[in-house]
Amino acid sequence: MAGFHSCCGFPRGYDSVYALVLGIASYLLAISSTWGCYFASVNFVFLNDEPTKYKYIERMSVGLFSYEDKSASAAMTCRLYSDAQIEGFDSALRAARAVGILANILIGSGMIVLLCLSCIAIPKSIIKGVSFVLFLGGLLQGLTFLIYASDALCETCGIYFGSGLAILCVIITLMNSTITYQIASEIEDEEDDLRWDDSFEHEEAVDKEHQTSSSDEEEEDSYIKHKHNIENSHSNSDDEEDYPGATRQIITTIINQDGSRTVEENTVNA
DSSP: OOEEOSTTOOTTOHHHHHHHHHHHHHHHHHHHHHHSSOSEEEEEEEEOSSTTOOEEEEEEEEOSSEEEOTTSSSTTOEEEOOHHHHHTOOHHHHHHHHHHHHHHHHHHHHHHHHHHHTTEEOOHHHHHHHHHHHHHHHHHHHGGGGGGGSTTSOTTOEEOHHHHHHHHHHHHHHHHHHHHHHHHHHHHHHHHHHHHHHHHHHHHHHHHHHHHHHHHHHHHHHHHHHHHHHHHHHHHHHTSOOOTTOEEEEEEEEEOTTSOEEEEEEEEEO
């Protein structure tokens, strides 16, 4: 069962802090590299608006879902692809777009669970699942480089800084997957230690109970033997010759089960 703690209490220790920071960083990198218009740079041939209609080549950046709008006044203004442009995409570019969406979903889901981990002691099975999700998300983020296999990018295309963000996202996500799995392993070790402690305490309790019962039996046997010796001594004294007019004092010592002694004195005529 998950236990609630104060928010940002991080019940799993410093590893959960590192995992959360890396989770947020990897998600921001995934969004920037996937939805930005600076994944790659290509040469585009434009036709000017002048009457001569001459062609010119200009370098511009493109991404999985948007491209740089050179006509905008602000630098690095991104514009989404139109439906007509999307219809002309080949299978490589479509695959890169699909895995980019899946990578964003998986990395974002892992970040949400790691955020909950700062307040809730989540079971180890869920944490292991998050580790696998992050690992898969990192691999899918790496597959966004399928965009370079697309025919939409000419031979003069080059890597732009969006690709660097994607590479950094893959590295951080895989690191975070390892840290998250380590958290689950530490929880499993703690549970094994608790089970061993419970077993050890149970064995100690059984041994103590056995020693107590053995001690009680020994005390009872000692009491019976002592009483038997006293009775034998009384029987021997009865066999002795009685003197007329004499009195006899009988002292009986009884050892109780709790260790205390009871002394009884009786005076009888011989």
